Amino acid sequence: MSIKTLLPLMFAAGSIASYGNESPVPQTDESLYAKVKPLSPEESMKTIQVPKGYKLQLVASEPMIKEPVDCVWDGNGNMYVLEMTTYMQDADATGQAEKKSRVMKLQDLDGDGKMDKSTVFLDGLHLPRMILPLDDRVLLCETDTLDIYSYRDTTGDGKADEKVLWYKGGPRGGNMEHQASGLIWNIDNWIYTSKGGERFRMRDGKVERIFSRSSNTQWGLDHDDDGNFATGFSGLEVSFQYFQTPIAYSSSKFPGELEEGFNEVWPIDNIPDTQGGRRRLRENNTLNHVTAACGHGVYRGDLMPEFYGSYLLCEPVGRLIRRANVDTSKGYKVMKNAYPKSEFIRSTDANFRPINLRTGPDGALYIVDMYRGIIQESAWTQKGTYLRNVIDEYGLYKNVQMGRIYRLVPEDFNKKTPAPKLLDKSSTELIAYLGHKNGWHRSTARKLLVLRNEKNLIEPLKSAFSKSKDSQEKIEILWTMDGIDAVPTEVLKSQIFGSDPRVAVHALRILDPLLKKNDPAAMAIYDKLLLDVSEPQVLVQAFLSAKENAHSPAVVKYRDEMVVKHENHPVVKMHINQWKEDMRKAREWREFQQALKGKGPHFERVMQSGAKHYKSLCFACHGNDGLGTPMAGTDSTLAAPLVGSPRVTGDPKKLIKIAMHGLIGPIDGKTYPGAMESLASHDDKYIADVLTYIRNTWGNSAKLITDKEVRQIRHQYRNRKSPWTIEELEK
Incomplete structure (x- = not known):
């Protein structure tokens, strides 16, 4: 056939x-x-x-x-x-x-x-x-x-x-x-x-x-x-x-x-x-x-x-x-x-x-x-x-x-290339490779210098930095100095307000730990940034750094002032909008957690765990809203909707079977790409938590599924290798 x-x-x-x-x-x-x-x-x-x-x-x-x-x-x-x-x-x-x-x-x-x-x-x-x-x-x-x-x-x-x-790191289950x-x-x-x-x-x-x-x-x-x-x-x-x-x-x-x-x-x-x-x-x-x-x-x-x-x-x-x-x-x-x-x-x-x-x-x-x-x-x-x-x-x-x-x-390349032998070179020799035209050499040299962690390289690195005319080499040297805890604040300041915006961006990133600590030198730099800087790359990084390190009222003030001052900037506003979207999702998560209050600490823990698992795996096919992820260029979704599904809110044994072995074939007369994958490689608690989550989200409401119930189904069908069909489940 x-x-x-x-x-x-x-x-x-x-x-x-x-x-x-x-x-x-x-x-x-x-x-x-x-x-x-x-x-x-x-x-x-x-x-x-x-x-x-x-x-x-x-x-x-x-x-x-x-x-x-x-x-x-x-x-x-x-x-x-x-x-x-x-x-x-x-x-x-x-x-x-x-x-x-x-x-x-x-x-x-x-x-x-x-x-x-x-x-x-x-x-x-x-x-x-x-x-x-x-x-x-x-x-x-x-x-x-x-x-x-x-x-x-x-x-x-x-x-x-x-x-x-x-x-x-411990064991990790899953496909x-x-x-x-x-x-x-x-x-x-x-x-x-x-x-x-x-x-x-x-x-x-x-x-x-x-x-x-x-x-x-x-x-x-x-x-x-x-x-x-x-x-x-x-x-x-x-x-x-x-x-x-x-x-x-x-x-x-x-x-x-x-x-x-x-x-x-x-x-x-x-x-x-x-x-x-x-x-x-x-x-x-x-x-x-x-x-x-x-x-x-x-x-x-x-x-x-x-x-x-x-x-x-x-x-x-x-x-x-x-x-x-x-x-x-x-x-x-x-x-x-x-x-x-x-x-x-x-x-x-x-x-x-x-x-x-x-x-x-x-x-x-x-x-x-x-x-x-x-x-x-x-x-x-x-x-x-x-x-x-x-x-x-x-x-x-x-x-x-x-x-x-x-x-x-x-097409005309026939040259023989000798092995780099960077492991055999001294740290002083490696500094020269931070300006190499091949990114592999730059990255490898920086990695080796950071691993060697030799403090006597501070002056040679500063000297190489002052002599360099190449943006990427300057960036590599800055991060090398940061990797051995040896980058001078005055060097960072000179680059943040220098003529090269790419180097300024990396200098701002390296300044982050000082900003987080409310270091006076860092705060003075941000005071000046709010007044003097108009380069988009630098403005974006200043906002991102302030947003990410807003652990004190002073840094929160920098972040909020930048939002007010630059929310209509054609580039900066993209990042501000993304931050606002992140804040919206964080607020929804807090509201989700708050809604669980009063339903018992066990239910709360299970739902929080299930939400985490769903958002790291299941959402890819079933969607963040449980309605299925649209399949681009078609009128189909990658997987069946979970909202209001009788298989989700009905008999828990059927749902556990689907999670344990997968599901193939038409669902309610509709065929979806591929098959529902088996979650059997995850432990019983993982499966119980994520199934409980989908049974109690997006308007669904059903009793909790326990890891004991999952364990029983796992044992009962331990010899099964194939996925289920709807016809089998409904017999």
């Missing part, structure tokens, strides 16, 4: 039958499988379109690496590759939790860009998802935990033999697509991840942690030269978000910040394996909208200066990479597709799955291609779903245990 024959059956009301726990052999159409059979790296590269004047070079491929999901470099240019070797080895994710994944250490011995030597740096891991080289240590975090460990090779054989707990990623060392010397709102830094050899805003994004996190995030939320079908300011100040979303039609994509493959079904496909089977935006990056290399500062993202379902130009003509950022109705990089190879992008020590753009058939996690590949039928008929499940890393370079 062809996919065209299957589609009407799959969307007919009541047509999806219940499946047992046995897994029949998928019925693959061999003529369709011929379209998705794996190609050699050389054959695959011929199918990948790149901009005119550029070429791809193969850096590494199977068997050297398998199932790669990220790559990073230490200061000496050794590449570390994260491998998720058990990820989706079939459509049911059989054996996915087994600890068989690895971190590979790769070395390019002759500088030609192709890896010559590989070593298993770490083995026996559970789907490693975050990695950050420090100095001779490498930080790593695995799936289902927020514990971060530091690893070191003390013998020089390329294998880690020292393991130290760097941060105790692996909804767990933290990132672990990036930003311009402010804080280490950020997606989800959770935690950030870390090293001070005097100790780890500090604070909570700030969560980016609440998914797979992929990077930053530009000013510390603004490149990230997005594929669950909401959003390409980029939170790029207007550093996340420490605001999770701003401005009207029109993505040009009209920006989230529409232009692939050249025609394999219809999208979770969203036919509504996410054009008539020719090409993807019509971002659905798996991930692996976000910012190109900061010196090899292709014409691309410098471009924001990038991977769309592995569409087998493409988008490059966005950043238009700042309005005073804030607007993302525009650099190739209208086309893409930066795209392929006809069904297994081309770009999922991460990095700027390398050589200045090239590195592309991590997981190269496989299935790219969605098992929550969305359940039997009976549109996506599962495509996977089975095309035989995509067969294509596993491969992977490639490419680099994009100019």
Whole structure:
């Protein structure tokens, strides 16, 4: 049966039958499988379109690496590759939790860009998802935990033999697509991840942690030269978000910040394996909208200066990479597709799955291609779903245990690049790298200087700062001095009122701790700012800093005076409006908490916990209002509404079953994209709290669900692997 024959059956009301726990052999159409059979790296590269004047070079491929999901470099240019070797080895994710994944250490011995030597740096891991080289240590975090460990090779054989707990985060449940990623060392010397709102830094050899805003994004996190995030939320079908300011100040979303039609994509493959079904496909089977935006990056290399500062993202379902130009003509950022109705990089190879992008020590753009058939996690590949039928008929499940890393370079580039060897350089030598044209070198040198924390560098840094004529180098030096607690206030003041607004903005950010403490020098600077400054960038940062540090009447006064004075400024007002919106949401949260008063402390705690869980996960498909998130370009929502639903307010056992195993098929005669995912990986209390929340919000009213009730259903149906249908639940 062809996919065209299957589609009407799959969307007919009541047509999806219940499946047992046995897994029949998928019925693959061999003529369709011929379209998705794996190609050699050389054959695959011929199918990948790149901009005119550029070429791809193969850096590494199977068997050297398998199932790669990220790559990073230490200061000496050794590449570390994260491998998720058990990820989706079939459509049911059989054996996915087994600890068989690895971190590979790769070395390019002759500088030609192709890896010559590989070593298993770490083995026996559970789907490693975050990695950050420090100095001779490498930080790593695995799936289902927020514990971060530091690893070191003390013998020089390329294998880690020292393991130290760097941060105790504890267990983390949930679907692996909804767990933290990132672990990036930003311009402010804080280490950020997606989800959770935690950030870390090293001070005097100790780890500090604070909570700030969560980016609440998914797979992929990077930053530009000013510390603004490149990230997005594929669950909401959003390409980029939170790029207007550093996340420490605001999770701003401005009207029109993505040009009209920006989230529409232009692939050249025609394999219809999208979770969203036919509504996410054009008539020719090409993807019509971002659905798996991930692996976000910012190109900061010196090899292709014409691309410098471009924001990038991977769309592995569409087998493409988008490059966005950043238009700042309005005073804030607007993302525009650099190739209208086309893409930066795209392929006809069904297994081309770009999922991460990095700027390398050589200045090239590195592309991590997981190269496989299935790219969605098992929550969305359940039997009976549109996506599962495509996977089975095309035989995509067969294509596993491969992977490639490419680099994009100019077409005439054939130069050999020596390894940087920054770990071997003295701190004084590293200062010169703070002005390097390649952002990788600048960031790595600053990181190493901050980790070394040598106070005798104050004078050399001040000297380098006074001699520099380059804005970015000045910014790097300022943050280096801040990282070792050595930035003089008089230097900050001279830059805040200097002629370079970019440097002034960063000087204001570094001044924040003094402003928070009501330091007289900081207060004097703000007195002057209120009178003398008109540069939009500086005004915006002054407002953001005052807003964020308004812990005293004096700073509140600065903030409020700026609001009055600049609320009609064409740029500043955008940030003021965002702050007012944040205040409105905070007020609604307080009102929500107040409304719980008098209903008992237990109910209050459960509802607060459930609201937190809902807003970090469920809202993506069901919407903040419980009515379902609109699916762009269609008349559908990503999931069924929860408001007034008899499945929500009715028999709690049915609702627990849905939460535990998921739900497929038509609901009230309507089919939604994909399937309701299972929440079984979360603990009983998590599920009980979030279900109680949706049963008692938006006008819904029903009794609490307890973790004991969840535990009973979990045990009773412990052998069930497939999602429920409405017909089954109502028998």
